Amino acid sequence: MTTVVISSYFEDEHIQRIQSVDERLNVLYREDLVPPPRWEADHIGPADWRRTPEQEDEFLKMLAEAEVLYDFPRGHIRDLLSIAPKLRWIQGSMAGAGEVAGKAGLLETGVTVTTASGVYSGPLAEFALMAMLQHAKRLGRLREEKAAKLWRQGISGTLETKTLCVVGLGNIGRAVAVRARPFGMRVVGVKRTVRDTDEAWNYADELYETADLNAALGAADYVVLTLPGTPETRRLLDANALASVKPGAYFVNIGRGAVVDEAALVEALRSGWILGAALDVFEEEPLPKESPLWALENVIISPHSTDVVPETINTLQTDLFCDNLRRYLAGEPLVNELDKKLLY
């Protein structure tokens, strides 16, 4: 038997699907031992939730048996390896698990880490396209003129013929490109390395390596960042890179806040070098009250949750985990395995 411990909240329907994958699975799940969801499909739970000492004992007993973990267990990241000594594979519920896997000390072990990369791509891409379209179609002006009951015809904008620079062409970047191209946009992709046979060519008209980021930025009317948070991507969009952006461009970040020098971005937004921005991620989260971003007219702020779409993500999560369970039992390679060097 393979013991699978489900260590964050999932609805009954999903637990049952997991149990029915194979008779050789021993699936352990105790709803009372994991944080209750703050909303449908939440896997984190309220900040002030704690297990009672009795619950904690029982939770630790479960973890001690786990060969497979479905999600990083709240409250037991740094001591994960010692309390789950039998662990061979952990499937996270988040798209980017490099950081948490590092904290759990898994990068130097043989424990396989898989992520939920792809599950959130659609909802994140929608946020990017929403932001780009409301900018192009001047929704802000329409709103103001409506408030004044003002019928004023004039010029509108379009995404057609415009250039979109997608920084990062993983699942999220590809989801953005696939949705943007039917609007008649030219897509320029930026990725770590570019080969002639790169699959990413199916998603972009041009590809640049990260070393040539500034050249790619200079051609773009819209910039969408989809990069994970790694030492390599940290502050990749610094003041220098932001100064390379074509003046008048629009900026979207649906990757990680640490990729951008936020103070430099604020400066570029204030000066009008960058005309507007839509941000789902920030250097510090929750975004501090004193952040100047709150007051900038040309900024859309989303509290790192535009990908929380229960109607689709729960099903996609479980599809992915069940598929990986079958692969695991069959000794096949898993989907979405974390690269422990690249951290995504």
Added chain:
Amino acid sequence: MTTVVISSYFEDEHIQRIQSVDERLNVLYREDLVPPPRWEADHIGPADWRRTPEQEDEFLKMLAEAEVLYDFPRGHIRDLLSIAPKLRWIQGSMAGAGEVAGKAGLLETGVTVTTASGVYSGPLAEFALMAMLQHAKRLGRLREEKAAKLWRQGISGTLETKTLCVVGLGNIGRAVAVRARPFGMRVVGVKRTVRDTDEAWNYADELYETADLNAALGAADYVVLTLPGTPETRRLLDANALASVKPGAYFVNIGRGAVVDEAALVEALRSGWILGAALDVFEEEPLPKESPLWALENVIISPHSTDVVPETINTLQTDLFCDNLRRYLAGEPLVNELDKKLLY
């Protein structure tokens, strides 16, 4: 020689392209005799603009020579046939020319009427997608919470797996479908007649005939109207049809205002039966100050100009006219010919 009179404003660059189509063309254009553009790519001009009596004489002399007219001449719709007796073909700058062709008395004549159908489809489809996305991704809530500097995570929405009903599958409807499908939407199309071999099947998962409109509406999370204004489409979306819409749906009109019973729409928006609407067209335009639409929170109002996108439409217009000029001289069928019975 074929005398072509250009009777609304076009920039030099476009006039020159038209002149260079063929040596057998005698192109007449006097910038001072047509209304000046209110903005780039405008063909209507200021409401209070008038020709002087001398200008009027010269304009009439030009029209008297016209075998081909590029655009309906401001101030001379109802008397068009008498002042342009040599007229054989008129190319309008608008996508829907049924109404104006009727006023000009062209429907019972042999004069060919062609429209600019297709030129505005992209910008109109963008407005529809923008509206749908800002609804799904709860932009209104993000804006309110930003104003309060409130970081509140929670559930967002998605277009994925949702059903979009596109009423009218001409150029505009198809442009909407092409952009919506990569978001994972199921597209249900409504058109006058449906055949097995219908090209529209390339754009929709299901097709309904207009007679079955209510069934199509009942399945839709989003409804986008793209219909032209004709006697047949007048108030097609009446109180009865609006009551057939799935409760909680979102509504977009980028066709003609006369297609909707606006009072019934207001009622549906007030009751919450329809959750929100984005309107580029209205029963009466400009939308009267006393319209209740102005005050409805869940409504986006665009003053019938979201398709005014000079950077693309001017070029597309001239591409189309030059192509049609070549066809005309070669005796070939023209593109975008108005069906004088269907009026589109």
